Structures are given as structure tokens and as C-alpha cells.
Amino acid sequence: MSLTGRRAPAIAALALALAILALARPIDHDESQYVASAVLGWGNLPYRDFAYLQTPLQALLFAPIAALLGHLAWPGLRLVNAGLGLITLLCVWRAAREAEATKRNAVIATALFATTDILLFSIGVARNDALPGALMAAALIPILRAARGQPTPAGAFLAGLLLASAAAAKISLAFPAAAYGFYTLWHRRHLPLWVAAGALGPTLLVAALWIAAPAEFLFGVLVFPSAAPSEYYAAGDRAWKLWTLLKPVDTVKFLALGPGLAALLFVARHRPRTDATLLCTLLSVSALIAALLPTPIWRQYLLPMLPPLFVGLAIVMPERLSAGWKAGFTVFAAAGMVPSLSAVLSGKPAMVAAWQESTAIGEALSRADIKGPVATLSPQFLPGAGGAIDPRFATGPFYFRATSLLTAAQEPNHKLVSARTMARHFAQAPPAAILVGGEGEWTSGNPRLDARLEGWAVEQRWRRVPLASNRFRLYVPD
Template sequence: MLLVLAALAIFLIALALLRPVDHDESQYVPAAILTAHGLLPYRDFAYLQTPLQPYLFAPIAALAGDWTWPALRIANALLGVATIAAVHRAARVGGADTRAAAIATALFATCDILLFSIGTARNDALPAACLALALPAIVRTARNQASRRDAILIGALLAASATAKISYALPALTYGVWTLFSRNRRPWWTLLGAMPFALFTLALLAASPEGVLFGVLAFPGQAPTEWYQARPWKLSNAAKIIDTLKFLALGPALLAIVATTGRRHRWHLILDLLILAGLIAALAPVPTWRQYLLPMLPALFVRLALFWHAHPPGKSMRIAAVVFACAGLAPTIEAVASGGIPMHDAMRDASAVRQALDREHVAGPVATLSPQFLPGRAIDPRFAAGPFYFRSTALLNAGQERHFRLVSHARIALLGQPPAILTGGEGAWSSGDDRIDAALATYAIRQGYRAVPVPGTRFTLYVARRASPRPAPRNSP
């Protein structure tokens, strides 16, 4: 088993380093770096998710230094290994035999939803691992075999998942409500396990209530609708249904849903509730993206293992499973087959940017929509959210932007005169939008910044012109 896990870890780490740059990473890498430098999320810089990940990953950033970005990708790949292993363990605890548990777990590992989520420096792998690691104890609880230790562990892990990403709050809440219907499920011990994370969140809320409410609730609820107004199709129910079916079909998740309908043991109810809660959490935001569906997958594939243990799949189902598994692997194969090592290229670009900053004697802060390419000392906290707030127009007024330390392109004049502006990291090549990076470049040019191309990269550093010293007044003879 250890050899299998080691091989899986090597494989997933390799995929993480080979996967192309994604502009989503521009808010999670800087958050870990700034937290490692002693800044507080919500108070000192905007963080647009629930708060656990920057604090948990800050030690990695402190140790990795300029290599924080690949280190976080590797950390997420290892969290993916933990997620996959936990699904297998939960299936075995539930009574699935070795073969059924192994097949279901292997199919889970081929889902594009999972592979994308654990292959980038986003905030998907941590909550998924917490949820999956809770599943063996959840299964024991459902079978009336749980101890107080299990209840505390479940409470802690589910609370941690919700504190890392808000979409995991619904599965956590679902489990909490389920425990209330039987004293044997130890609801109060589960609550005790959740308390440290609840207190952690409350402490941050007390320190910066408006920042937390905006980052955790207001921005995720309003920003996508504003951004996609020009493409209303993406906000429609039809698009949501099509996208959801497409993402589930890129891998065996859709097959698992179909295969597990039918007879079940009574204790399987909690797995079904967690699957349903994960699906609702995925469908709540607009639009729906593949990583949003990850909360439903761990319980779904445990459920598949248990079902196939009781009712082994026939030949047609086995063939369909292979076909869907290949479909799930296809996007990853396409992403990593373009040649080169994107993470190596990204770190080379980051090194070139650092050298350009040194040559121009710029210590920071540097305004950019791709702060993951900057050394920590140079990151402007107003751009810790990457392009995601900058591209908004009317979520906050000018006073609120100053208070939350944010800048939008609609009020770019509030940017002022930072020592330098960096462009080139936000574009189609990183799944971003060239237009908003162009807006930052246009501002730099209008403000009289001097353009300094970063050699060997697509980046341009705009450096503020130093004011010429006034000539000393001459005394009249």
C-alpha cells in the first residue's frame, strides 16, 4: 500500500508541475506569502474565501521563499493523495472488499474534477482532503461503531473543510443536522471538535468584520454575476445544466451517480445526504465550474464501492467505466502534452522579474494582476486578489475600496503612483483576460511610467520616473 501511495504521489506531483499556469492561482499564492510576512487576511489585504488556507500554508511559504508557488502545487498534490487514500479507507471501513474499493478509488482518481483541483495552487485540495479524511469515521458513526474520538475528529475535519472553502459548509452542516437525530452519533462531541475552527473564524470576524463579510459572502455572491453580464448565457440555468453534466462526464462521476441508484443499506443515507449537499453547493454559484463539484465526489465513490461490492458490475458497466475514465484523463493529458514544464517556465519568468526589479532598484510595492510572479517583499497588498476584484466595476465605492485595500479598473485613479507596475501575467495564456491587463498598462503609460521589457518573458515592468532635482538657486552678484 505504501508503494502505491508513493507512486501516486510522484505521479500527481509530476502532473502538478506540468500543468499550465492558471490565473486563479494569483490570489492563493500571494495570500500565503503575505500571511507568512505577518499580514492578516481581510485586515491587511483582501482575501476572497474563508480563511484557513493562508494560515495553514503560510509556513510552507516561509520555508519555500521564492519557490512558494511550486511548493504549494506540490502540497496540493499530496493533499490529493490523502483524499484518494481516504476514499479507499472509507470504502473498506464500510464493508467493501479490496477489489471493489480499489476499483472505485481508481475511478475517482481519474475524474477531471479532482485532477484539476489538486493540480494547481488553488483552495480546492485542502477542503477536499479534510472532507475525505472524515469519511472513515463518518462511516463508523453511521454503522453505530463510532467513538468520542471519531466524533471529535469528524467535527474538526468538517469544520476545517468549511473554513478552507465556503462551499464545504453545506456538507458539514448536513452532517451536523444528521447527528441530531440519534444520541449514538454523539452530536455534542462533534460540535466540540468543530469549536476551534469556529472560534478561529469568529476571531477574524471580530478583527475585521466588514472585510470578512465582503470576502466570504458579498464578493462570491455578486462578482460572477457582474463579470458575466456581457455573456448572459453563462448565467442561465441551461448553461448550468450543460456544464454540470459535462464536468461530471469528464470522468466516471456521472456513471457513479447512475450506477448507485437503487437498493441500499439504511446507513448509506448519510453518504447520499453528503452527495446531495455537495451537488447543491456546486450548483448554488453562477456559473458552475468543474472544481465546484469536488465536494460531492468523495462520498459518491465510497457509495460506488459499497454498491459494487454488493452488486458487482456487469461487462457493459465495466466497459463504460473504462470509457469514462479515459474521458476524465483526457483534459489532463491535453494540458500537459503541450511540451515543456510550465512550472519551470513560470519560475524562470519570476526570476527574470526579480532581476528586473533589482536592476531598476524597485523594492516594491509593485501593482500587478499576477502577484504570484513577484517576490514577497514586492507584492502590493491591494492586488493580493489578482485580477478578480480589479475587473469589477460597482461592487464597492471609492471609500470602501480604500478601506478594504482594493483597486478596481473602474476607479483605477485610486491606484496612485506605486513605484512600479507589472503587466503580462494576466491573459488568454493563463486562462485570463488580456483586456484588464491592458487597462493597467494604459494607466502606467498615461502616468508617465517608463516601460522596461523583462528580457525573455512576456512581462513588461513600468517604472515610475524619478523626479528631476530642482537646480539650486543662484545668488545674484
């Protein structure tokens, strides 16, 4: 794709807008585990050396980036995800052109995709959605080139590599990867052996980490994601989030915040029949099925279904849309941008505030001469503070709030600590310091969890270190 003429300024403007959004979006406690995994991943292996609650590719790929960025790891990782969002959009445009959509339709479909709240949230925080989404979008290019009748061994290898890498970054992507794999067996012009050869590398990587720490791998990749949400919500005042009937309601709601729902209805109405549109439908539906399996579902789970959906929209869209469809797409596109604009304008703390908090934490750590690992449910603040993350808190608040997923005897092998076993584990191996305050309503977190951690420090009569922050408190052994 040429970046000459009018495209380069437009792409540069889009890149700048996504970068600004990434830095201006409010802090989210979901980022804790992904920043921590990138920081701890340099020189360590996920599962074996620290707990990780996803398939491992992102932790490995982002580790050298975090090491290079140092104190700027957290904002840098947000910008990396914004860049991956830009790549996703460019790949959707290129894939649509490979499927012989017109230039106009490819641009319109890509622009509509860019306004979806699902995409804007997923690429605006330091989570693990942007990388697999970009890999999924990139895989569409060689896949649709083959569907057009131009398969090559290199293209088939690349398709397998990208789809398997997406699954190695987030397990839900295994569904569209498997769907395409089975499709190639029935349509051998897609060169299934070359596709399988491309998938071999990421598959072996995941298998190697499984072999290195089998119990810890299975817990992080399969057991925790399937059991932890039900355990957490069933025990609190939000058990209604586990209602199965909410899944279709939430799905429609998330897709309606942007043109995703309109695109789905438009493509379904036009009943695609070509190889390219059937492939887009297959990949989108398989990604939707994967998104619907967890309980509850969240907007970012739906991201993998959108690249093939909007490529399919570009293919079937006529040169002239009816006035009704134009109005519908326009209204939904506007709706898709409202949550991001509302979040940015809400006044909630974003990356500038996060940097100020990290600076204050770093000064306190320095005054207290803390060199060892810090126990905190908000490890994303420690890189900017120059503090070391206690590996037992690599998952932020997400395992700490568990009550029955592992026994106290199993937790040390998994490099984990829960609120109910904290006293026992800290008695054997106390952290160098305890930092609380980041798991609160201002980060969409649960302040009761921080209270449990702080309560232990107070009970042990640890000394509270002066900290120039209205949110954080730092405790050290007296």
C-alpha cells in the same frame, strides 16, 4: 492502513504521477489570489491586512509553508495540493473499508475517483479546492466508523473538526457539514455534542477574523462570491454563461469527464439503505447542492461531492460487475484523463516557464532597485522574483475587474483597487512598480485588464525597465 507489500510502490508511483501533473499543468490565472494570500498571510491577517475572497483557513495554513518555501512558493503550493490529492484518495480507500466495502471494491472505487477530471484539475493547480476536499474525505473515516456501530467521543470530535475545517477553507463545505450536524441530532449514536465540540475551534477561528474586520470579511466571503461573477459576465460577451439552464448541462459534462456520472447513476440505481450509504448519499447530495448555487458553476466546485460518492460506490458495488457497467466505467475513466493529458501536451507554459519568467522579473526588479510593493494582476510570479506583492492586488484580476461592488471611498478599507478607481488611489499611494503581461490568454486571463493597468503607467510616463521576457513588461516611476 499498512504501507507494506505492494501498496507502498503503488502509492509512491501515484504520488509521483500527481506531482508531475502539478508541475506540468499549464499556468492558470486563478492561482494568482491563492499564491498571494499564502505569501501575504505570513505575519498578516486575511480581511484585515489584505483582501481574501474565501473563508480564511487555507490562507492561514499555507502562509508558513509559503514563507518556508520562499522563492519556490508557487510550485511548492502546487505540490502541496498534489499531496492533498493523494491524501484524499487514501482517505476514500480507508473510509470505504470502514464502511465494510471489500478490499477489491475499495481499490476499484478509489482508482476510478483518481481518474476524474474534477479531482485532477483541483489538485493540479494552486487553488483552494484540494484542502477542503481532503478534509471532507478524511471526515468520512470517523463518520462511517460511527455508522458501522463503533462511535467514540474522539471519532465524533474529529469528524466535527474536519468538517468545520473544510467549511473554514471553503464556504460551500458548510452545506455537508451542516447536513451531518443535523443528521447527528436524529441519530444520536453519532454523538452530536462531541461533533459540535470538534467544530468549535474552526468556527471560533472564522468568527475571530470576522470580528477583526467585519465589513471586509463579509465582502470577501459572501458579497463578492455571490455578486462578482454575475457583474463580470453580464458586462462582457459571455453573458450566456449566466443562463440557469446551463447548470445541469455543465454538471453532467463535468461529471462525465471521469466516472463521476457513472458512479452517480450506479449508486442511485441500487437505492442504498444502510446507515453508511445513506450518509454518503446525504453528504454527496448536500455538496452537490452547494456546487449548484453559484452562477456559473465550474468543475472544481463539484469536488466535495465525489469522496462520499465513490465511497458509496465501493459499498454497493457487487463482486462482479456486468460487462456493460465495466465498459461504461472504463470509457468514462479514460475520458476523465483526457483533459489533463491534453493540457499537459498542449505546449502551454507550465511551472518551468513560470520559473523562467519569475527569474527574469527578479533580475529586472534588482536592476531597477525596486524594494517596495509591486502592483500586478499576476502576483503569483512575484515570490519567485523576490518581489513584494502590493496587498491591494492580493486578489489578482478578480476584484480589479469589478465595476460596482464597492465605492471608491470603501476600497481603501478593503485593501482593494479596481480599474475604474486606480488613478485616484495611485495618486494617493502609488506602488513601487507595475508589472503587466501575466493576465493574458496564455494564463486563461483577460489581457484587456492588464492593458488598463499598463495604460495608467504609460499615461504617467513611467519608465519601462528592460525585461528578458516576451510576455511581461515592468514600469517604474521616472
